[in-house]
Amino acid sequence: xxxxxLQSAWAVAAKDFKIFKRKSTVIYLSTVYxxxxxxxxxxxxxxxxxxxxxxxxxxxxxxxxxDAFSIWFLIGAAVFPTAIASYSLVGEKxxxxxxPLLATPMTDGExxxxxxxxxLVVPLGAIYAGSVIYMSLMDLVxxxxxxxxxxxxxxxxxxxxVAPFICLVSVELNIIISSRLNDVxxxxxxxxxxxxxxxxxxxxxxxxxxxxxxxxxxxxxxxxLAIAVVLFFVSRVTFQxxxxxxxxx
Amino acid sequence: xxxxxxxxxxTKKFGxxxxxxxxxxxxxxxxxxxxxxxxxxxxxxxxRMLCCLISKTSGSAKxxxxxVGNRADQQKIRRxxxxxxxxxxxxxxxxxxxxxxxxxxxYKLDEQKRKEQIEYFLKMLGLWEKRNEAAGTFSKGMKxxxxxARALIHDPQVLFLDEPTASLDPEASKTVRxxxxxxxxxxxxxxxxxxxxxxxxKICDRVAILKTRLIAIGTPQELRRSLSGRKIKVxxxxxDDVIVEAVKKIGFQISEITDNSLLIDxxxxxxxxxxxxxxxxxxxxxxxxxxxxxxxxEDVYLKLVRG
Numbered sequence: 126x127x128x129x130x131l132q133s134a135w136a137v138a139a140k141d142f143k144i145f146k147r148k149s150t151v152i153y154l155s156t157v158y159x160x161x162x163x164x165x166x167x168x169x170x171x172x173x174x175x176x177x178x179x180x181x182x183x184x185x186x187x188x189x190x191x192d193a194f195s196i197w198f199l200i201g202a203a204v205f206p207t208a209i210a211s212y213s214l215v216g217e218k219x220x221x222x223x224x225p226l227l228a229t230p231m232t233d234g235e236x237x238x239x240x241x242x243x244x245l246v247v248p249l250g251a252i253y254a255g256s257v258i259y260m261s262l263m264d265l266v267x268x269x270x271x272x273x274x275x276x277x278x279x280x281x282x283x284x285x286x287v288a289p290f291i292c293l294v295s296v297e298l299n300i301i302i303s304s305r306l307n308d309v310x311x312x313x314x315x316x317x318x319x320x321x322x323x324x325x326x327x328x329x330x331x332x333x334x335x336x337x338x339x340x341x342x343x344x345x346x347x348x349x350l351a352i353a354v355v356l357f358f359v360s361r362v363t364f365q366x367x368x369x370x371x372x373x374x
Numbered sequence: 375x376x377x378x379x380x381x382x383x384x385t386k387k388f389g390x391x392x393x394x395x396x397x398x399x400x401x402x403x404x405x406x407x408x409x410x411x412x413x414x415x416x417x418x419x420x421x422r423m424l425c426c427l428i429s430k431t432s433g434s435a436k437x438x439x440x441x442v443g444n445r446a447d448q449q450k451i452r453r454x455x456x457x458x459x460x461x462x463x464x465x466x467x468x469x470x471x472x473x474x475x476x477x478x479x480x481y482k483l484d485e486q487k488r489k490e491q492i493e494y495f496l497k498m499l500g501l502w503e504k505r506n507e508a509a510g511t512f513s514k515g516m517k518x519x520x521x522x523a524r525a526l527i528h529d530p531q532v533l534f535l536d537e538p539t540a541s542l543d544p545e546a547s548k549t550v551r552x553x554x555x556x557x558x559x560x561x562x563x564x565x566x567x568x569x570x571x572x573x574x575x576k577i578c579d580r581v582a583i584l585k586t587r588l589i590a591i592g593t594p595q596e597l598r599r600s601l602s603g604r605k606i607k608v609x610x611x612x613x614d615d616v617i618v619e620a621v622k623k624i625g626f627q628i629s630e631i632t633d634n635s636l637l638i639d640x641x642x643x644x645x646x647x648x649x650x651x652x653x654x655x656x657x658x659x660x661x662x663x664x665x666x667x668x669x670x671x672e673d674v675y676l677k678l679v680r681g
Contacts, residue, residue: 136479138474140465147467147508221461225524228425228457229480230449256536371388 133231138246139215145247154208154313155248159201159255166194167262174270184270190203191263195281196327196337198256202291203320205251210244210299211312219309223369233364237300241357244296245289252288256281285340290349291315297320297356301363376403378532378563383433386419392417395587396433401580404561408568408578412679415584417567418517421534424565426456429586437532453481458535462517466510470501470520473509474527481528488527495523499553515546522553533557536567551577571672581671589678595676605629605667606643608636608650611660620657624649637667656675661672 145151170190172303173182182190217223226236261278267275298319303312328336379401394416401407411417422428424435427449438454460514464473471492477656478488489545496502503510503660509520518538525533538554539547544648554577557564568574574581575594582591590597610617613634621628621638630637643666651661 133480136476140468140476143472144465144467200565220463221459223464224427224459224461225457225463225477225521227427228452228455228459229477230447230452231480288477370422370427 129232129234131238133235133316134183134238134242137236138242138261139229140248141239141243144216145209145212145243148212149257151208151212152247152260155205156251156254159198159205159248159251160258161255162197162201163255163258164262166197166259166338167266170194170263171266174266187267187270188275189274192280192337193331194263195259196258196283196330198252198259198281198284198288198329199291200320200323201255202248202252202288203295203323204317206244206292206295207299207313207316209247210240210296211303211316212240212309214300214303215306215309215312219304220355225300227366227369233366234361237357237360237364240300241296244299245292249289252292253285256285279339280342282298283339283346287342287346287349290346290353291323294349294356297353297360300360304360304363304369377401378403378405378438379436379565381424381433381435382428384420384423384435385432386416386423386428387431387594390636393399394423394584397584397588399582399591400567400587403563405563405579406558406566406577408566409584410568410571410574410581410675412569415545416586417584418536420584421457421536421565421567425455425534426451437448453528454531455640456528456533457558458518458525458533459520460536460540462521464509464517464521464524467508469506470496470509470512471505473520473526477524478527483528491527491529492523495526498556499523514548515542517551518542518546519553522550526557530562532563532565532566533565537569538566539568539570539573547573554633559607571670575671583675585679586663589648590674594671598668598671604640604643606638606640606647606650607665607667608638608654609662609664610634610636610654611662613659617654617657617659620649620653620659622655626650 170182170187174187176269190232192267217226260281263275264274299316302318304311306315326335326337330337335341377400379399381400382398384394384397385392397416409417409420419428423430424437424442426442430443437451440451442451442452465476474492474495475488478491480634485562492505495501495504498523501520502524504516509517512520522535522538525535535554539550542550545638551573553577554564554566558577562661564575566578572661576614578594580591580593581597583589592600592635611634613636618631618636621636627639628636628641638650640650647664651664654661
């Protein structure tokens with residue numbers, strides 16, 4: 126079997142980045158939300174602490190709220206890649222560009238790896254940028270109440286460590302889903318299903334069924350990475366040249 | 375002569391449907407080979423099998439020394455072929471240059487070589503001035519030319535063209551056809567899928583007619599001669615029933631009658647013409663001239679395809 130050629134995979138990803146640059150809506154869908162979350166939560170806290178006169182939030186309860194807010198970056202990691210990952214494959218189907226691509230010496234694995242990279246980089250970059258904005262603004266609005274800088278800390282560090290793996294699972298799921306669909310919007314909606322388990326984890330942690338502490342986040346990272354690897358192989362099995370050419374409409 | 379494409383009883387079935395049945399053909403190095411057939415005849419399926427895009431059900435096929443269907447040979451085959459697909463499948467948001475550059479990377483062409491190849495083909499196809507414009511803004515003909523350049527970017531030994539002029543206007547078709555003729559001068563092996571008989575006749579050294587099974591193969595001239603026989607056109611001052619009956623009476627078939635001429639099937643015009651002319655004159659006809667009419671590839675094709 127031919128060894129995976131990373132240069133070819135990167136060429137696919139680089140080509141997708143060039144296309145995304147011209148598809149501004151795809152980029153906005155993946156980047157605006159994480160950046161907005163990074164700004165919105167600190168503003169809510171600012172309002173609650175200073176304008177809303179506390180609303181019951183004290184220096185003692187504030188870290189719990191901040192930890193809960195930061196978990197939205199985990200959920201986001203499952204949601205944000207949907208737009209790009211769905212477009213990446215369905216776009217090829219719409220433009221009928223897969224057949225010439227499949228006729229090149231590239232392997233299925235290289236094409237899928239390229240698609241994974243292109244689906245991963247932009248949303249992940251946006252999540253990290255959003256989290257930096259979030260931490261900076263949150264420190265700015267809470268330092269006077271807490272008396273110290275809450276961020277960076279291990280909790281958000283663990284979240285940002287898990288985020289790429291969740292992104293990866295989301296990208297792989299979206300690739301598998303979009304290989305079965307022909308409409309970008311439907312693929313994106315179906316891809317959103319990837320976020321449901323993480324909503325579940327969030328709710329479970331909020332009602333006390335599951336503690337999203339640093340240890341559990343690290344365990345979660347390992348489990349999700351294993352799922353991502355399995356999904357990559359599932360997507361390779363799903364991505365059959367013959368089926369693509371004869372059955373994909 | 376070296377055989378570059380070699381198939382023996384190549385068969386493809388999709389469930390109960392046989393798309394290609396026991397196809398045996400040999401295409402020589404540097405030959406332009408036309409693959410004719412109606413829609414659904416199995417032309418695209420054959421190309422896809424030969425390009426290692428879909429598997430064969432049975433039989434064998436070789437491209438050069440490499441076996442189609444052998445996993446170890448697949449990458450080697452893909453390196454030595456170029457494919458123009460039925461749908462051009464360009465990246466519409468990317469420029470013409472970027473479309474070609476993207477494909478050049480898969481064939482391990484270094485940056486300098488890629489630049490040279492892109493410039494060469496875009497200039498040759500008259501697209502160099504538009505190299506930085508998005509492919510989506512191109513006309514159908516321009517897109518088709520760009521897709522051909524994409525198939526050639528790595529200088530493949532064998533080029534598969536699937537309906538290269540389908541859905542193009544006459545002017546764009548001519549441009550693409552002229553380009554294929556330019557490629558023919560380079561002695562490149564070209565496997566041309568088409569249902570345009572005129573195109574095949576103008577471009578191809580040999581043609582095969584497929585209707586799931588191979589029903590004929592040869593040069594256009596050979597096919598015309600072997601399958602439709604010879605015809606003469608007798609131009610008269612006036613044609614009437616008496617003249618027509620006179621010709622039929624001496625055992626000749628008239629395939630077409632117009633106001634002033636008869637198209638008559640003959641096997642040996644040199645020997646048979648005097649008898650025909652004598653019969654016409656005897657029936658009161660006045661012959662102005664006689665010419666031999668060659669049948670077109672279209673006549674042959676329709677005769678074969680309609681069974």
